[in-house]
Amino acid sequence: MQAGIIVDVEATPALRTDEVNSTRTMIERVEQRFNLKPERLIGDMAYGSAPMLGWLVEEKQIAPHIPVWDKTEPDDGTFGRSAFTFDAENNRYICPAGKLLKPAWRSRVKRNPFRYRASQYDCQACPLKPKCCPNMVIRKIDRSPFEPARDVARALAKTEAYRQSRKARKKVEMLFAHLKRILKLDRLRLRGPSGARDECLLAAIAQNLRRMAKRLMFATPEVVPIAA
Secondary structure, rough: OOOOOOOOOOOOOOOOOHHHHHHHHHHHHOOOOOOOOOEEOOOOHHHHHHHHHHHHHHHHHOEEOOOOOOOOOOOOOOOOOOHOOEOOOOEEEEEEOOOOOEOOHHHOOOOOEEEEOOOHHHOOOOOOOOHHOOOOOOOOOOOOOOOHHHHHHHHHHHOOHHHHHHEEEEHHHHHHHHHHHHOOOOOOOOHHHHHHHHHHHHHHHHHHHHHHHHHHHHHOOOOOOOOO
């Protein structure tokens, strides 16, 4: 981040899924070629999906300084998932009224083994039902298999290191701005995926040479003593 040197390039179509997958490709390729692995990954919410966070935290041990892609908090005033407490020891959720949501036996057999359901008896008599599940008979919660990694990302988002990373991300955005404005990479001249990859690679080389030349220009020369 301090040097701003580009160590890998992967050209993709303008699709979010391809861009996220290319991140995995570049991280693994840089680790294989240069034996380098980042301590943290800085990105926008597009990279905050559950599978991506799970891969970073569980497989690569990289701190995700990334906002979590979360659609579990409704904007209609009803309780979101953050209002429920997860009891990991007993594998259950506890609702704001103190009732339990347990894994549904039907869901364990079918496609979603991470769905938790409240008791219909508890929900029907609950005074908080209008703020919890006004349009459903019972409250259900789907828990991602990568939820521990998402919790790690949420905890990191409250740290000072995360706030510093968000500021440092501007340096990366500046690199893209230079590529477009100075090196004229706002439009590709070569056709096809291979042409786009070659053109992006050449632009990254030129960008690195410019930055390295500036650093060497202002570097203090080392004085080597000469024996008389």
